[in-house]
Amino acid sequence: MKRQHTLIVMVEDHPGVLNRVVSLLRRRSFNIDSITVGHSEQTGVSRMTIVVRGTDADIEQAGKQLYKLMEVLKVVDLTDQPVIAHEMMIVKVAAKAQQRQEVLLIAQMFNARVLDASPNTIMIEATGPVEQIESLLQMLRAFGIRELARTGAIAMSKGSGIITSKGLTGADQYAGSAAAD
């Protein structure tokens, strides 16, 4: 069964690493839904969050292929773990005076912030679980989306377990909180 997997890939922060990772996934025809890169808690190590679609076997293969890149230090599949996967979106919605109230109400429902407004538009920023961002977007489509920027998800496992360039450690301490989730 194909489904979305969220991979955390810890890589050495060298020029061209993103190119290597993306090129590898493209070449082996893995479908990337989103990819984000940024610094991690360790200097010299970047953290990528890659949302990729495939069967469990596909994703295992993707992970093994990623490990063949010299710069890849650790690959963790967070898919079946309790995680927070958040995305940020900035969207410019068409809203004249008559619609403004309604748009604001929707934004409020999703805890979204208004960043800017003009006679014809409202700019909104939202951060949250990917599904929530999708729902908000769905609601706003009715008014007309003028401009849209999304970051793609970044993810972190819940509890005291931590993912470093050495892998997921201390995950056992997390036992129990999954139930509370």
Place this chain on the structure above:
Amino acid sequence: MCWGPQPLKSGSKSKEIKHRVNGLPAILGGRFTSRDNGTVAEKEQTMATTEATLPKLSNGLNGHIEEIAAVELTGAEIVCKALEAEGVDIVFGYPGGAVIPLYDALPRAGFHHVLTRFEQWAALAADGYARATGKVGVCMATSGPGATNLVTGLANAQLDSVPVVAITGQVVQPLIGKDAFQECDITGITLPVTKHNYLVTRIQDIAPTIKEAFYLAKSGRPGPVLVDIPKSLFVSRMIYKPGKLRDRRGYQPTTSPNMRQVKLAAEAMNKAEKPIFMAGHGILLSGAEESFAALVEKTGIPVAFTLLGQGSYPESQPLALGLMGMHGHREVNKALDEADLLVNIGARFDDRATGKVSGFAPNAKIVHVDIDPAEIGKNVETKVPVVGDAKEVLDLLVDLVDERRHDEWISWIESQRNFVLEAALEDRPETPEPYTIIKAIAEATRGKAIYATDVGQHQMWAAQHLGLDHPNNWLTSGGLGTMGYGLPAAVGAKIGCPDKEVWAICGDGGFQMSLNELATCVQEGIDVKIAVLNNGYLGMVRQWQDLFHGKNYSEVKINGPDFVKLAEAYGVTGIRVETDAELLPAIQRARETPGTVVVEFIIEPEANVWPIVPQGASNSEMLHQYEDK
């Protein structure tokens, strides 16, 4: 490290000495000090100290390098020294603008440069050199077109896991990204066809990068590594420091297997009634032939070979079955169909070996030994994966397996042999049957030569009929199927193993791609014997058109020059063979004639390779020349 140490071929030693001065690395005697900024007196002093310290340094290169460490060198000289430090004695290459400063330093370097006639042949010669010697093959080229011409050769080495290091020149740093003359993003281009690549940006990185490139090329699963160096670095200067291996946390190949998995594999072998080995290139890359032979003989398990696995166990042994897969022998593919256990050592379940995956060894439990974890489960579902170096795994396995014989199973396999083939030879045509040519070459050379093939029908005839008994003397382009491979690979092998007889077995199509290497043979003064099986066709493609496209022979008829005259034009010997009677004398004459010889064998234009598994079919659905019995 999976690339086991290989005994130095007797010949390479003499070669090494040839390129050293008085048996010492040419780098000594102040040769690299000529560009020193110091005064003449200082220079003489450096030379003097170097000479004076010779006796106590003479048993190791490292000592020499430290001795002159305080001298400022150019980036080009550092490249040479870094290559020397890796024990390089031969590089194959072609000069051009971006590497002129590098070539400026070559005459003073302690290795020999072979000028090929095309950069692709330099890369493929480095590949052939590596396969034949067990050492890392080195090639170099200029930026832009020189570098792009290497790409096919690198892809060839990547798909067949051959250790090759390529050095390319790049435009000067300020021009990178400006579409400068002969600028080409070669690291971008070769990303998917190298194990790793580098664009060096600082002169102090040259030596460590080259050191790491060699380490990556030969360790773990071997492969090609490219190092791109801007021209501006070749002409910069610094005090040379030998490169040290940096710690690469992201590169930790698993060589020692998990014992639990090894035990499971042994158990499976002890229990099986109809087991079979699938012997891959990994056995040879790991230098595990002897360990494998011990395991085969103790377990009594018969061996099927992948195209590149040939030579990993002597084919003349009773337990060796022969080639499997698309052009495998009938009984081998039948055995795969019937087996209850398949133990794959160091092969990647390539589709040419497996046929349709769902029909591959359908009754067998699969054990897969591979140094590359990504190969496990990639193509074929595996019951018992063992990740590790083939030699380590085999040495552990041999103590855990029972001593057994599988007489009944083996005689069943034997009974599946296609005897019709032999019977049908009574009324054969005038021209020698292709496979009799292969057999004649094998017999004349007693199987002891190095055989490099091109790609096509002749390659498959060679694979089926050479009867390969020795490791590392079968050089063929398996994964990429690179036409043109035969001659440059033979050149690389001959230069690496000067005391060995080397045969290239080519088709008329592939030979016409790389025949300009005849000039390299002459310039290097080497003896390569080249068999050209001339069917006047791009035979393998014609065969597919014949069998699967209603004989629509589209663009496969190929003419060629008069190969005898061509050989003579290049200054080598040419011989034409048109009848059976001429076959053996011609091969004998070729062997006795000094220098490179081209032997053209006229063969039946429409002879096919049998059996053949149609693409996408199961191995059990192979087609035969004559009625299946």
